[in-house]
Amino acid sequence: APILRVLEDADFFNDSTDIYFISPIIHLHLASWLIISALIGKFSKDNLAMIAMLLAAYTFFTASLIQPNWASHDMGTFWVMTGSILGAITIVVAVHNTPDWHSIPRSMLAFASGLTVMGLGHWAQLYSTPWLQSSNRFPVENEALWPLLVVIGLPTIITWMVWKKGVEDLAQLRLCGHEVGVIPDGITLKEWESEDRSAHPVEMLSPKGILATPMVAGILFGQLCDGLATMVGIDWFGYNEKHPISDIVIQFGDSFGLLGNGAWLFFLVKALLVGLIVWMFTMMRVESRQQHLRVLIVLAVMIVGMAPGLRDIGRLTLGV
Template identity: 55%
Template structure:
């Protein structure tokens, strides 16, 4: 009997983990809380509109969005809406991971790649809003947090289309199944991308005198990259393929508009033109995190490959094994591949690499933007750290703002999170939770970091 089989036999003596089809007490409670709050909000808007909307949500949520979308732009956050957004994000993670698990949606590295592409799409669109490309009738759709809800609707739509088309052909082996999947799914994804272009981008052409070369180039690259991504993800599940292909295509369409802005700038609502394009911030903001991630990948790639060959997923316990059982048999499981290889293997996973890159990108972008380009921070807690760093700078006679301290805090924070993450083990039923936690971290790290570097480079 092999060592793994011996370990499995010992673990079977313990109470098994909760089946994936069942909700935990926390999931049940949070689902009820979200439903109750939704019902109360709806009733309040109908019967107590003045109190709930005029005196409540409008000044806290909607007016900052309007201000951000207006001429002054970049409205700051308040402790009240920050608390609401934080609770909403955490509640969404708990509720949606339970939903995705019960629907048996994929929660592997392939899905993570797809979600990363969608996170990148948000700041690409947001920078164009910062440049006042979108008309006032739709620009509020590109303001945080609405942009994430807006793109989530597109994501769900693309996911549903991909599932409905792919469920018949995913299990059909060989060229026959692949050909039928592509024939049906690629045109639908291209049509969806064309619809996004028509709804979001096309109205902007009427508001600005722009060139067309880079816009057309972006469209060609967008549709071409969509088809290319579908072609090169054979063997993936249809949902991950569809989500990744569409997001990659949409990103290239958006980047084409970035290039057009750099080539033929348009007048912003504030009456000023964008500054000259500056490329050096990208070397710092993107280069340093990329180098660190490359080192982490090199450290973990061999263990990740070995763990994959053994049939296990880094940090995820075998099906049916509970955390309690795993911890109770600490000495026994120390010889299991999951325990031997997971720590380093996770360093090479997109879960950890995306978190590290995103948080460092956000930290360095904030530092460069505030200390060298006179941008300002709109998050209260982050601003407090920066103000403290500014006081230190003044005390030592350093002629910069205090965002350098924010970058250090971000680096320390991501180091702590990474350590906790690679040491953490999750049950098989918690794989979706782990993935959505990373997604939430990317939304508050990678997305603002990429937005900041886009603004710095394009001068908007």
């Protein structure tokens, strides 16, 4: 979604297709395509059938919603064609390299990966041959390197440092036959909390062990990425915040007159918020049957941060 939203910000879509790529319709629209890909996975009899149906859906998506917009702009086609072809290849590779996966997530991953690669090809085309936007101006030539290093690099370093702190405890916990934050089978959460379990491996090793899981890494990276992208975009490149609550925080930060336009406070709030969320996860205990609920919470928190963060990165890099 953020990749296609950046194209919408760049006025790539014409009047007949633009409505499908504005919020909140884009989320419902893309969710429907993911449901289609899930159904393809469910009803595919073998790899060949899955690949054929996914490529058919991918081709229909590209031909009906993306390719018609090419003629609306004075732009080249090398990168959009390359991205579209690589997107199709990505679908084949993703299916081929995940033979042990369940068919539904496997199909969804392959389709989403193909669309992502195709979208990045359009980013490359915009960067290579910028097109005139509806405001009658071309994209601004922002400095692309240092914002990427800050917005992507700093969260990556912090996430890696946090991950390192939990590696040993996670390994020890799994050697004991347990997962982080998951109480043993045969006991309810109420029963678990009714007694002192401080000497149990789950209680001893989960607080640090969970730091080395994709759950915490995704939450931490996504939220920090969003905070830094907003700070860099507003304080250094003159972008405006569209969300009213975030804008209140930024305006309050600006009232101190310390740095830029006040988005530094938004980043600090994001950092404190994600720290609190990570701490809550270190304390959370769930039964084995409740693990999927924890994953859903993680996905929600991660997407709320990562999606706008990636969109901001795209806008900064491409100057739209």
